[in-house]
Amino acid sequence: MxxxxxxxxxxxxxxxxxxxxxxxxxxxxxxxxxxxxxxxxxxxxxxxxxxxxxxxxxxxxxxxxxxxxxxxxxxxxxxxxxxxxxxxxxxxxxxxxxxxxxxxxxxxxxxxxxxxxxxxxxxxxxxxxxxxxxxxxxxxxxxxxxxxxxxxxxxxxxxxxxxxxxxxxxxxxxxxxxxxxxxxxxxxxxxxxxxxxxxxxxxxxxxxxxxxxxxxxxxxxxxxxxxxxxxxxxxxxxxxxxxxxxxxxxxxxxxxxxxxxxxxxxxxxxxxxxxxHSATLVYNFALMHRRTGCAYRIPMSEQFLGVARAIAEYNGIASAPHVREKLTDLVIYLETLRSMARAACLDFVTYGGIAVPNPISTNIAKYYFANEYHNVVKIIQDLAGGLLVTAPTYKDYALPELQADLERYLSAKAGYPAEQRLRMLDLIRRITGADRETIALHGEGSLQAQRMTILAEARQVIGECVKMVEAQAEIKKA
Ligand SMILES: Cc1cc2nc3c(=O)[nH]c(=O)nc-3n(C[C@H](O)[C@H](O)[C@H](O)COP(=O)(O)OP(=O)(O)OC[C@H]3O[C@@H](n4cnc5c(N)ncnc54)[C@H](O)[C@@H]3O)c2cc1C
The missing domain is CATH 2.40.110.10 (Butyryl-CoA Dehydrogenase, subunit A, domain 2)
Known part of the structure; x- marks a missing residue:
């Protein structure tokens, strides 16, 4: 036991x-x-x-x-x-x-x-x-x-x-x-x-x-x-x-x-x-599981930031202004997800005697990472260059008659051998595959499922905002 x-x-x-x-x-x-x-x-x-x-x-x-x-x-x-x-x-x-x-x-x-x-x-x-x-x-x-x-x-x-x-x-x-x-x-x-x-x-x-x-x-x-x-x-x-x-x-x-x-x-x-009560159960599971889904994506987003910075460095472009912008976007992606999902736990509500993560921020965090996911992958694919899909394979690299050529022509910035670049491209291909894009979109529910929950959960906030501006406009209700 x-x-x-x-x-x-x-x-x-x-x-x-x-x-x-x-x-x-x-x-x-x-x-x-x-x-x-x-x-x-x-x-x-x-x-x-x-x-x-x-x-x-x-x-x-x-x-x-x-x-x-x-x-x-x-x-x-x-x-x-x-x-x-x-x-x-x-x-x-x-x-x-x-x-x-x-x-x-x-x-x-x-x-x-x-x-x-x-x-x-x-x-x-x-x-x-x-x-x-x-x-x-x-x-x-x-x-x-x-x-x-x-x-x-x-x-x-x-x-x-x-x-x-x-x-x-x-x-x-x-x-x-x-x-x-x-x-x-x-x-x-x-x-x-x-x-x-x-x-x-x-x-x-x-x-x-x-x-x-x-x-x-x-x-x-x-x-x-x-x-x-x-x-x-x-x-x-x-x-x-x-x-x-x-x-x-x-x-x-x-x-x-x-x-x-x-x-x-x-x-x-x-x-x-x-x-x-079917809807209650669906709602509560989706809420708990979207918080869990956000947790899965933090190490994945750390990987994305890591491979983007590494391949930019190996390619010699890390200090270029557009690359710095793209790396900034990846930092924003990771840290927005991390801080929103953690805040959702601390800003918990209690349902049926059990603490659950804040429903609005959990759904927004999950929606944010899924909705931005393809843009994040696009940045990595952009920084990696076309070699991501055209690189010779390890079997080619392992051939004695080719290895010196591949090292000579497929290296980029001094100090980074071609092998290092090709290994990183292997990893990028593994972590950005099409199945992962589909998981990001559909795992823990489709984008529309989160948007519907966000709007429903925000009813009270929306109502309060309307009351506030009506007061500011001195609108008198009959
Ligand atoms: C890799 C992976 C792992 C998963 N793991 C699990 C798991 O462990 N357990 C589990 O229970 N589920 C799991 N899921 C399921 C996941 O939650 C669903 O994929 C997701 O809810 C979408 O459902 P669907 O795949 O049937 O797509 P669909 O429901 O067919 O969605 C396709 C499109 O149709 C739209 N749509 C669907 N119904 C309607 C409607 N009535 N009106 C208007 N538009 C509609 C959607 O918004 C979406 O745009 C997993 C999914 C993936 C991809």
Whole structure:
């Protein structure tokens, strides 16, 4: 019981789960040549908690259990709790060279969102169930991911709309039994699911009365009968065309999860038919998770600033006025994101007895980094020059008959060999790929989702501003 070791985490994945990857059923994710790389990425969360220098950040004394537990499963009561968890996500993402391990953070966002929703509903039964489940997670330190995004079908139609091709585009209850429920449907893009222990399943939208069966939230083990996962392919290794690099590759797969009449016992059901509260749960999860998403992006933005400055230096242009302007933009990007996201934790509000980051500044921080992301990548691509896509490969560089030529012609500023420049270009290609651009836009919800929340949350501020200017204009209301 208590904190899991890296080894215990890996052993826990050998449980008969049904994972498909590149057209094959995977017998064991921990030994699969590619998925095992993603397992190592998730294992970083357990590794970090074992390191003495991170012990106080990664774990916390739990008064109820009388032992140290993983900080992610600790109930946040104030801004300091939120900020420490934020700093933990930043630390683990830095350890992953800009890649988030993801064993606990997204799961803990759903855990807290469900707790808040149960408290807001005033349902003692749900409050008790989610707190029992929280205790179970504190005691077992399981890796938990969250499946929110439904496959959705026609986006403009409701889940139960008869015009949808079929009723299963959103996960829903098909049967209520004395011992639990049966669910069917599919969730998509679920990061890390094939090598986590449990999955929180929550609705992806507000529901109307006719969608009551779709207002369902629960937790299940990844090896639950009827559950199938299909992982998207990824690059698990440095290719032979890149300069050899002994740092471990960090990567995740995002899975399509099919719920083929899966049984969920009542004690793991946290919403079932209370359609009015679906929106509350979606809102609270999005809020918690956007704060988490901002934390992921800080080490990534540090990487962007680092590679931009380094390649500008190697190219000899670091002191050019337009380059200094562009580096200034990257500093503004990093520090705006960092300060807004940290301030959102300190300027917390309390929902259902749980501290949550300030809703307006969290959504603006997440929107800001996603909306500016492509401009930031554009700056790096600009500074790197065309060699970013036309450079000879490592295999060419390694040829004795070519190496001296490539060193002679592909070096730029004195003191920086061509190898250094080519290695940096390899890294830039890895961290600015098109999949990362899509993640920036859609991870934690599309841009429009944040804009809608910002406007809704700003209702009161807008009202106060209008009152202020009406007073200044001496407008008398009838
Ligand atoms: C790499 C990656 C990892 C992810 N990891 C997870 C995860 O772990 N768990 C999880 O639950 N989700 C995850 N997501 C899902 C992510 O939150 C969604 O991608 C995002 O919410 C957008 O949903 P979608 O992909 O279905 O796109 P769509 O909803 O199809 O959006 C495409 C466009 O359609 C618009 N649109 C959609 N619906 C409407 C509507 N009703 N009216 C008007 N416009 C509309 C959107 O604004 C957007 O412009 C991940 C996504 C990515 C890319």
């Amino acid at each position: 208590g904190l899991k070791t890296v080894q215990e985490y890996k052993e826990s994945l050998k449980d008969g789960r049904r994972v498909f990857y590149k057209g094959e059923r995977v017998a064991d994710v921990t030994t699969h040549p590619e998925l095992s790389v993603a397992v190592e990425t998730m294992a970083l969360d357990y590794h970090l908690a074992e390191l003495p220098e991170y012990h106080d950040l990664a774990t916390v004394y739990d008064e109820a259990l009388g032992e140290r537990i993983n900080r992610y499963y600790y109930l946040p009561r104030n801004g300091d709790d939120l900020l420490k968890q934020f700093d933990l996500i930043v630390a683990s993402t830095r350890m992953g060279d800009g890649f988030i391990p993801l064993a606990h953070d997204i799961g803990s966002d759903a855990l807290n969102a469900i707790s808040i929703t149960a408290n807001m509903m005033g349902s003692q039964e749900y409050i008790q169930r989610i707190e029992q489940y929280r205790t179970y997670l504190k005691q077992t330190d399981l890796a938990v991911v969250t499946a929110m995004t439904d496959v959705k079908g026609d986006r403009l139609l409701r889940p139960s709309d008869a015009q949808q091709n079929h009723p299963d585009y959103y996960v829903h209850v098909t049967q209520r039994r004395p011992d639990g429920i049966i669910v069917r449907g599919a969730k998509v893009h679920i990061t890390g699911a094939p090598y986590s222990n449990e999955i929180f399943v929550i609705p992806s939208r507000a529901m109307a009365e006719q969608d009551a069966d779709y207002a369902v939230a629960f937790a299940i083990p990844v090896n639950a009968p009827g559950l199938k996962m299909v992982g998207r392919p990824f690059h698990a290794h440095i290719t032979p065309l890149e300069f050899p690099n002994n740092r471990p590759v960090r990567v995740h797969t995002d899975a399509l999860i099919i719920f083929d009449d899966v049984f969920v016992p009542w004690e793991r059901v946290f919403l079932c038919g209370e359609w009015k």
